[in-house]
Amino acid sequence: MSLVEMVPGQVELVVQGAGAAAASVRLFDRSQAEYEVAFGVEVVDDGVRARLEIVTVTVWDNMGAFFDGLARDFRGWEGERVWVNNHLVVTATFGSGGHVYLGWTLRSGFFPGDWSCTVTTVIEAGEGMTALAADVREFLHEQ
Template sequence: MSEPFVLEAAGGRRWIVGSPRDPYGDGYVRTVATELHDDGMTASTVAKIDGRYASLECTLPAFVAGLAADWRGWDGVRTWTSMERELALDVRHDRRSRVALGVTLRAPGPDWDDIAWSARVVFVLEAGEELAGFAADLGRFLLT
């Protein structure tokens, strides 16, 4: 079992992603245990992410790689959501030098009525090298 992926920020904010697992043994769905920590709050869930048969452009590694490729900026908000919305990312670029990465966790399992708990933490990354390093590290971690 490998060490988890950890994104840390000032003030003790952390996003932790555990090693991907194939719960059904067929490669179609992978899960990751994930946690958020901020200001005394801890939230954790298990997110269903696309497996190895998903089209590449829909995967989390492809999403973060696209952010790094567009490091000079974009308009609006870019989003990525896990299969059953347990993990969601929303990313904004300030068109100067910073990216705000919002990470939202929700209770595991489908929640189409939005009645389950959720927790959100925002991380601010430098739009060049820091964003590129984050994307490369998370992509490598999830593809192992």
């Protein structure tokens, strides 16, 4: 994971597991209004690339809280945890070896013919998830 300041005040968050060929997710072009943050999302894995220019997350969506919960439960959990937004869905499962499998699904819409694309990043459950949760909060400008 890396939170990179592209130009003063404009940050980009890149989530990528270990290895050069690992899937990656990039959150970019963040803008903020009173109760929401809008940003672009791009996912890349094994020759597949999908991108949405605008995903809007409100303070009530609790995206940062979702990642904080994953970081707190570094010893694992049963089943799948899901965070859902109109155009972005993040699923989390705890796997062997103390890793969290994050599925990132981009959706262009909800109708027949609309596209969706899912990639999975693998993050270390302890320090890796703690760092990712902090980076997500910083990207979203959440306290």
